[in-house]
Amino acid sequence: QVTLRESGPALVKPTQTLTLTCTFSGFSLSTSGMCVSWIRQPPGKALEWLALIDSADDKYYLPSLKTRLTISRDTSKNQVVLRMTNVDPVDTATYYCVRTYWNTHQEFDFWGQGSLVTISS
Amino acid sequence: QSALTQPASVSGSPGQSITVSCTGTSSDVGGYNLVSWYQQHPGKAPKFIIYEVSKRPSGVSNRFSGSKSGNTASLTISGLQAEDEADYYCCSYAGNSIRVFGGGTKVTVL
Numbered sequence: 617q618v619t620l621r622e623s624g625p626a627l628v629k630p631t632q633t634l635t636l637t638c639t640f641s642g643f644s645l646s647t648s649g650m651c652v653s654w655i656r657q658p659p660g661k662a663l664e665w666l667a668l669i670d671s672a673d674d675k676y677y678l679p680s681l682k683t684r685l686t687i688s689r690d691t692s693k694n695q696v697v698l699r700m701t702n703v704d705p706v707d708t709a710t711y712y713c714v715r716t717y718w719n720t721h722q723e724f725d726f727w728g729q730g731s732l733v734t735i736s737s
Numbered sequence: 738q739s740a741l742t743q744p745a746s747v748s749g750s751p752g753q754s755i756t757v758s759c760t761g762t763s764s765d766v767g768g769y770n771l772v773s774w775y776q777q778h779p780g781k782a783p784k785f786i787i788y789e790v791s792k793r794p795s796g797v798s799n800r801f802s803g804s805k806s807g808n809t810a811s812l813t814i815s816g817l818q819a820e821d822e823a824d825y826y827c828c829s830y831a832g833n834s835i836r837v838f839g840g841g842t843k844v845t846v847l
Contacts, residue, residue: 663775727784728782
């Protein structure tokens with residue numbers, strides 16, 4: 617059974633760095649074709665893909681946020697971490713950790729429950 | 738990459754069929770057969786319902802179907818039911834491992 621769970625702070629001050637952790641089970645990020653992405657959704661707004669890390673440890677970012685994002689993994693702990701620097705109130709959103717199995721193009725087939733992060737002083 | 742274009746809302750009566758469109762460009766929707774769709778009920782995480790334009794994951798009702806023509810993908814819900822009332826999002830691969838979502842469509846069952 618595949619599960620993903622996001623964890624991190626609920627409140628972050630502007631200009632600080634946000635660090636979110638995704639802990640997953642039921643699959644291995646070392647398996648060829650496995651990927652984990654971070655996707656966010658501001659309140660009442662649309663989904664936005666942010667970053668992806670794959671089984672080869674290659675990393676990809678939304679171009680408009682690339683300078684502020686870092687995605688990394690710890691395969692021994694089954695965790696993926698997203699860091700976002702210099703946060704702003706517009707970064708207030710629910711952040712989701714999501715799996716893709718690229719070998720069968722099953723894009724975002726399993727989602728975490730989401731972690732609501734508010735950026736405010 | 739700009740967001741894919743979806744209608745803000747679509748509505749239909751129970752039993753009817755409705756179609757949600759998702760328009761992109763030749764760099765995303767038109768360039769790859771890698772469009773997926775997600776259903777999101779209020780306060781819940783999205784649910785994966787279509788991938789590779791028209792494939793249904795195991796367990797997803799066959800009332801959901803997908804298609805594509807040129808730069809526009811479509812999700813059709815047939816035999817509309819009250820439980821289908823939700824927000825629907827399309828997503829496309831856009832090359833270089835980039836993904837782009839649509840703005841979302843609110844489906845209302847009258």
